Amino acid sequence: MRLFAVGLALIALVGCGGSDDAPSPAPPQERDNARFIDGGRDAFEAYVAKQKGTPVVVNKWASWCGPCRAEFPFFESQAKKRAGEVVFVGVNSSDNDGDARDFLADYPVPFPHFKDPDLEVAASFNGVQAFPTTAFYDPRGDLAFVHQGGYASEAKLAEDIDKYAR
Numbered sequence: 001m002r003l004f005a006v007g008l009a010l011i012a013l014v015g016c017g018g019s020d021d022a023p024s025p026a027p028p029q030e031r032d033n034a035r036f037i038d039g040g041r042d043a044f045e046a047y048v049a050k051q052k053g054t055p056v057v058v059n060k061w062a063s064w065c066g067p068c069r070a071e072f073p074f075f076e077s078q079a080k081k082r083a084g085e086v087v088f089v090g091v092n093s094s095d096n097d098g099d100a101r102d103f104l105a106d107y108p109v110p111f112p113h114f115k116d117p118d119l120e121v122a123a124s125f126n127g128v129q130a131f132p133t134t135a136f137y138d139p140r141g142d143l144a145f146v147h148q149g150g151y152a153s154e155a156k157l158a159e160d161i162d163k164y165a166r
Contacts, residue, residue, distance in 0.1 A: 034104040035112040036092070044091070044114050044121045049141055051087045055165035056137040060091040060122050063103035065131040067150030072107040074154040078161060079110050086165055091116050091127070136164035 037043060048056050059075050061068035079088040090113035092100045097115070104113070114121050119128050127133035130148035134157075138144045145164035151157040 034101050036097070036100075037112055037114045039114075041120045041124050045124055047089065047114075048137055051137075052141045053139055054085070054087050055139050056087045056089065057161055057165055058089050058091060058125060058135040058137070060093050060116070060127045060131065060133040060135075062093055062095040062131055063099040064095070068132045069107065071132060071151045071157070072109065074151055074157045076107070076109045077154055078157055082161070083110070086161060089114065091121050093117070093119050093122050093131070134160070136160065138165065
């Protein structure tokens with residue numbers, strides 16, 4: 001009787017296997033399109049200065065931040081719509097690399113991100129207090145506005161880009 005039960009369990013396990021048609025998850029290296037920039041505050045400030053002549057929108061986020069998850073599709077859409085007109089860059093603060101990469105696999109955006117484990121990059125644009133925080137630099141490279149908290153709609157983000165990053 002025991003042998004019969006074991007045999008049934010094995011048949012059930014084999015039957016639960018996926019079909020050959022089911023797609024398998026992409027290997028981590030194929031899913032990982034995240035581009036992270038090291039160098040801290042100095043590298044971030046040099047990056048913004050290098051964009052002179054083009055407005056820059058900076059989004060500070062973390063993988064554990066619910067409002068960050070909610071607004072990331074807005075940044076993806078606006079970055080694609082405004083490619084060549086506005087530079088977008090992310091700042092991943094108070095996070096770890098593995099969780100940040102997993103987050104970006106789930107919420108891919110077409111721009112690079114600075115690693116900011118100790119909030120030193122965020123401090124350069126007065127973005128330490130809230131998650132998320134969005135900073136807008138005008139074409140001269142001057143910090144024009146800091147929006148603390150998440151965006152409730154893409155329309156509001158687009159409005160702020162038009163108002164502060166031009």
